[in-house]
Every structure is written in C-alpha cells, then in structure tokens.
Amino acid sequence: MTPEELKYTAEHEWVRAGDSDSVRVGITDYAQEQLGDIVFVQLPEVGAKITAGEPCGELESTKSVSDLYAPLTGTVTAVNGELDASPELVNSDPYGEGWIFDVEPDDASEVEALLDAKGYQATLEG
Amino acid sequence: MTSDLLTSPLHARHIALGAKMSDFGGWDMPIEYSKTGGVLKEHAAVREQVGVFDVSHLGKASVTGPGAAAFVNSVLANDLQRIEPGQAQYTLCCDDATGGVVDDLIAYLNGPEDVFLIPNAANTAEVVRRLEAAAPEGVTVRNRHREFGVLAVQGPKSAEVLAALRLPTDHDYMSFAVASFQDSPLTVCRTGYTGEHGYELVPRWDKTEALWDALLAAGEQFGIRPCGLGARDTLRTEMGYPLHGQDLSLDITPNMARAGWAVGWKKPAFWGREPLLAEREAGAKRLLRGIKAVDRAIPRAHMVVNDEAGKQIGEVTSGTFSPSLREGIGLALLDRDHTEGDTVYLDVRGKAAAFTVVKPPFVDVRTRG
Numbered sequence: 001m002t003p004e005e006l007k008y009t010a011e012h013e014w015v016r017a018g019d020s021d022s023v024r025v026g027i028t029d030y031a032q033e034q035l036g037d038i039v040f041v042q043l044p045e046v047g048a049k050i051t052a053g054e055p056c057g058e059l060e061s062t063k064s065v066s067d068l069y070a071p072l073t074g075t076v077t078a079v080n081g082e083l084d085a086s087p088e089l090v091n092s093d094p095y096g097e098g099w100i101f102d103v104e105p106d107d108a109s110e111v112e113a114l115l116d117a118k119g120y121q122a123t124l125e126g
Numbered sequence: 127m128t129s130d131l132l133t134s135p136l137h138a139r140h141i142a143l144g145a146k147m148s149d150f151g152g153w154d155m156p157i158e159y160s161k162t163g164g165v166l167k168e169h170a171a172v173r174e175q176v177g178v179f180d181v182s183h184l185g186k187a188s189v190t191g192p193g194a195a196a197f198v199n200s201v202l203a204n205d206l207q208r209i210e211p212g213q214a215q216y217t218l219c220c221d222d223a224t225g226g227v228v229d230d231l232i233a234y235l236n237g238p239e240d241v242f243l244i245p246n247a248a249n250t251a252e253v254v255r256r257l258e259a260a261a262p263e264g265v266t267v268r269n270r271h272r273e274f275g276v277l278a279v280q281g282p283k284s285a286e287v288l289a290a291l292r293l294p295t296d297h298d299y300m301s302f303a304v305a306s307f308q309d310s311p312l313t314v315c316r317t318g319y320t321g322e323h324g325y326e327l328v329p330r331w332d333k334t335e336a337l338w339d340a341l342l343a344a345g346e347q348f349g350i351r352p353c354g355l356g357a358r359d360t361l362r363t364e365m366g367y368p369l370h371g372q373d374l375s376l377d378i379t380p381n382m383a384r385a386g387w388a389v390g391w392k393k394p395a396f397w398g399r400e401p402l403l404a405e406r407e408a409g410a411k412r413l414l415r416g417i418k419a420v421d422r423a424i425p426r427a428h429m430v431v432n433d434e435a436g437k438q439i440g441e442v443t444s445g446t447f448s449p450s451l452r453e454g455i456g457l458a459l460l461d462r463d464h465t466e467g468d469t470v471y472l473d474v475r476g477k478a479a480a481f482t483v484v485k486p487p488f489v490d491v492r493t494r495g
Contacts, residue, residue: 036146036158036356037166039447040422058475060424062165062360062447063157065475091164 001029003095007111008120011053011069014095017111022077022102027059027068029094030124036061038090041083042068044101048076052110057100059090071114074105134182135275135334143352150355151247153183158354168357169449172320173489176281177353178341181326182334185231185250186274187243189257191265195238201260201397202233203380205390211237213301214315216388218380219245219253220398225405226376227383229253230368232317234302242313244276244328246370256397275334279341280324280361282492283348288314288325290344295325299494307340308333319358321365321491363446363455366416366486372427373414373443373457381410382459412440412459415466416486418451423472423479425456430473431481439464442472450489457486 002008007015012031016024032038042058050056050070057068079101082089090098105111115123131154134140140147144161147154158165171177189198199206204217213235219228229249234242245253254269261267279287285295294303294314302315310330318324329337342350359369368374374383379402386406390396417425425445433439445456464470466485471478 033160036160037164039166039452040424060447062449063356065424065426088166 002117002121004117006095007114007116009069009071009114010120010123011071013069013071015071015111015114021108022104023072023111024099024102025071026094026099027090028120032091032094032098035059035066036063038087041087041090041100043079043083044076046076046079050074050076050103068100070103072103072105072110073107074103076101077104078102132183132272134180135331136180136182136338139335139338140180145352145354148355151183153247155183156180156352156354158356159352163351163353165354165356165360166449168351168353169360171349171351172281172322172353172357172361173450174282175349175351176279176283176287176345177351177357178338178345179278179280179353179355179358180275180338181278181358182275183247184276185243185245185247185253186270186276186328187245187250187254187257188268188270189241189243189261189265190239190268192239193262194265195235195241197260197262197265198233198241198257199390199393200395201257202231203389203396203398204233205393206233206235206241208390209235209300211235212303214317215300218374218385218388219256220380220396220402221376222397223401224376225379225381225398225401227370227374227378227380228256228376230370230374230385230388234313234315249370273331274328275331275337277327277329277334277337277341278318278320278324279327279345280318280320280322280353282323283345283350284322284324286348287341287345287350291340293327307337312337318493319367320361321367321487321489321493322361323492323495360446360449363444363457364448364450364488365491366457366488368414368457369444378414378443378459379405379410381405382412383414409462411462413462414443414457415460415464416484416488417442417445417456417458417470417472417481418484418488419454420469420480420482422454423474423481424454425458425472425474425481431458431460432471432473432478433464434469434471436471436478439470448488454481455488456481
C-alpha cells in the first residue's frame with residue numbers, strides 16, 4: 001500500500017504536500033508493519049529545527065526502538081498529540097490518523113526531490 | 127529465505143499465516159503473526175482467552191538406563207527427589223567450575239530409569255554433551271531435538287480447548303499425563319512460560335502439524351490465536367521469569383538470578399556446588415531485580431543502570447513494554463544494596479529515566495488456577 005499522491009524517503013517516511021506552507025509527515029505502511037505494534041512515539045517539539053536525514057524522534061515497539069528521520073530540513077509546525085495516548089494509530093492508519101508531525105521546509109523544492117510512489121516501491125523490491 | 131536455520135514442523139503453517147520469522151537459537155521461528163495479530167493482540171489473547179505457541183525449537187533429550195534419575199540428580203541443580211514420577215521440575219545445568227548457568231531446563235521424571243529433558247534450543251547440544259561426558263556406564267543420553275514438536279496452549283480457556291480434543295486437563299501444575307493423539311503418544315504437561323493456566327504438549331514430530339490444526343480448530347470458539355515468540359517474551363517478562371542468555375548465563379549464577387529455590391542445596395553433589403555454596407555464603411555482589419518505569423521509557427537489555435549520583439550500579443538484562451500495565455518493565459542485575467522501593471536511573475539513549483526497583487511478578491500469576 002503506497003499512495004500515489006505522496007512523496008517518500010528511503011527511510012520509509014511519507015510526505016504529504018497540501019495548500020499550506022507546511023507538509024505532513026508519517027511513516028509508511030511497510031515501516032509500521034516492520035516495526036510491529038508501536039507503543040511509544042517520541043515526537044519532535046513544535047518549533048524545533050530539523051535537518052533532512054537526521055533523527056528527530058523515536059518510534060518504540062514492544063521489541064525495539066527505531067529513529068524517526070526528518071525527511072526535509074525545516075521547522076516543525078505541529079505534532080500529532082493523539083499519538084501520546086494512542087500510538088497504535090501509526091499501525092492502524094499510517095497515512096491518515098497516524099500522521100506524526102508537520103514541517104515547514106526551508107526550501108520547498110526539497111519536497112519535489114523526494115521519491116515518488118513508484119520510486120519508493122522500487123526501494124522495497126530492490 | 128535460504129539459510130542454515132533449522133525449521134519447525136510447522137514452518138509452512140507459519141509462512142501461510144503471514145508470520146514474521148526470525149532466528150531464534152538457530153531456528154527460524156515466528157516472532158508474531160503480523161497479518162492477523164501482532165504482539166499486543168497475541169499477549170491479550172493469552173491473558174484473557176487462550177493462545178497457542180509453536181515452541182518446537184526447544185530441545186528434547188532423554189537420559190535412560192539403570193540409575194538415570196540418580197545420575198541426573200547428581201549433576202543438575204534442583205533436587206529431583208522433591209518430585210515423583212509423572213511430575214516435572216524446573217532445574218539448572220551449572221558449570222562445575224564457576225557455578226554459571228549453562229542452561230535452565232525442565233526435567234520430566236518418567237521413572238528412576240527415564241528422565242526427559244527440555245533445554246533451550248541454543249543450549250541443547252552443550253547440555254547433551256556435558257551429560258554424555260559424565261554419564262556412568264549403562265546410562266544413555268540421547269539428543270532427540272527433532273523427534274518431537276512442542277506446542278504451548280496457554281490462557282484461562284486452555285483447559286477447555288484441550289477438553290474439546292478429549293485430552294487430559296485435570297492434572298496438577300508441573301505434572302504431566304501421557305495421552306494419545308492420532309494413535310501416537312502425546313505428553314500433556316501442566317507447564318508454561320506465561321504465568322497463565324496452561325499446557326505444553328509434546329507430540330511426535332510428524333504429528334505436530336495435525337495437532338496444531340486440531341488445536342486451532344477446537345479453540346476457535348474460545349477465541350484462540352496463534353502466538354509468536356514476541357508475545358511469549360512480553361508474557362514471561364511480566365512474570366519475571368528469566369530467559370537464558372539474558373537473565374541467566376555462564377556469567378550469571380543462580381544466586382545472582384535469585385533462582386536458589388531451583389537448587390538442591392542439601393544434595394551432596396551437583397555441578398557448581400562448591401562455587402555456588404561459597405557465593406551463597408559470601409552473598410552475591412549483584413542480584414536480579416524487577417524494574418518498573420516511573421518516566422515514560424522502555425528498558426532494553428544491556429542498558430546501564432545508575433544511582434542518583436550517576437554512578438553505575440547495574441545493567442538491564444531484559445526489558446520490554448508491558449502490554450498488561452502499558453508501561454516499561456524489566457529485569458536488571460543491581461548491586462545488592464539497591465533493593466525494592468529504591469529509585470534507579472537507566473541510561474536510555476543518553477537520557478536518564480527513573481525506574482522503581484520492584485519484586486516480580488509484575489502482574490498476578492495464575493498458573494495454578
């Protein structure tokens with residue numbers, strides 16, 4: 001399940017561009033399945049500066065912990081507070097209610113440079 | 127997936143169920159059935175209804191011949207004279223020179239000339255090697271790893287599932303009965319690693335698949351779920367049951383692990399008797415304790431444990447998220463003066479997270495219910 005309208009990173013994050021200056025970030029269905037039941041999400045802070053490719057949070061499952069990587073360089077404008085009480089949303093609805101944070105990229109053209117659905121799918125099959 | 131890993135007789139069943147497979151002691155075993163379950167759902171099934179685990183990777187070995195039970199009793203740590211034929215016992219195979227734990231295992235006493243052992247998968251060959259080397263004339267030690275499967279049916283509805291297959295269910299905790307399944311002998315033990323009422327079934331290798339299918343079919347009305355080794359780990363951690371290789375090892379003695387109850391201290395001989403008695407007398411420097419998160423953090427094996435001043439006082443040996451309590455729990459080897467009720471600090475990826483030292487189990491034990 002790799003929605004066509006989204007952009008992706010090789011680290012299994014998706015990015016959804018909308019009408020605002022910010023883009024929404026989450027992890028892919030493939031990533032949530034690999035992680036297993038997510039029990040804690042360590043969110044970045046609103047206002048934090050994040051750098052593409054650098055860790056900006058953590059996803060913890062019953063058996064392991066994984067870094068959440070920033071897909072873009074920019075400023076965090078919102079986080080999904082629902083994940084504090086209901087981290088399982090990342091498993092049950094990774095592209096919807098399981099979104100993780102919004103980021104306003106320093107350079108909007110970075111979004112276009114991310115993988116498209118076909119390119120991301122190829123990394124999974126490669 | 128080509129590899130040197132051994133496979134259970136249920137390998138094809140696990141693949142068909144979409145299980146996430148992983149190397150476990152040299153065996154390719156299901157960690158979780160991610161398509162239908164996942165660790166949390168599997169854990170809940172065992173606590174609330176019933177789950178079935180394939181643990182066929184566990185070792186199987188026989189010690190037989192005149193004096194077999196006496197021989198086992200003279201080398202393994204627990205006192206086999208505490209049990210009668212038809213009963214099982216948790217015991218330890220210690221290193222004679224150091225008292226460190228080579229393996230923890232269950233011994234099934236069939237009679238004075240027949241003891242059946244279930245060691246851990248990765249340690250079976252070593253346990254068998256040590257027993258063989260020490261066995262007196264007439265006592266035979268056989269590694270029977272791939273002669274039998276092992277299925278664990280665990281949870282409050284486990285007796286009803288077995289009863290539906292007309293298997294015995296009423297025997298006491300830590301005892302076993304030999305039944306018949308498809309004209310072949312099937313050992314039904316009241317044992318487990320989850321803290322729930324449950325059974326471990328030992329069918330012949332070639333009957334394991336049919337038994338698995340029969341259990342899932344009979345258990346459907348009771349909400350049975352296939353459960354992987356991920357849930358087995360969260361369930362046993364909630365009980366504070368040690369896992370060899372983490373909470374018990376060649377470097378962690380029964381005194382340190384507070385498993386002295388599984389040692390027959392009054393026996394004249396068993397492997398590791400001298401060093402273990404000396405350590406018991408002197409007091410082990412570190413002891414295995416339960417830890418429970420104060421902050422929102424999950425302990426993981428090998429995390430450093432510090433005191434308030436930041437001085438290292440121990441190390442985490444097992445840790446997980448407790449699905450029942452919805453918080454981080456674990457076992458840690460701590461300097462002996464850090465006792466229940468104390469606050470300790472784990473180094474969680476560079477941040478100090480507060481934990482309370484507690485006495486396991488973390489949730490109620492219901493094995494005898």
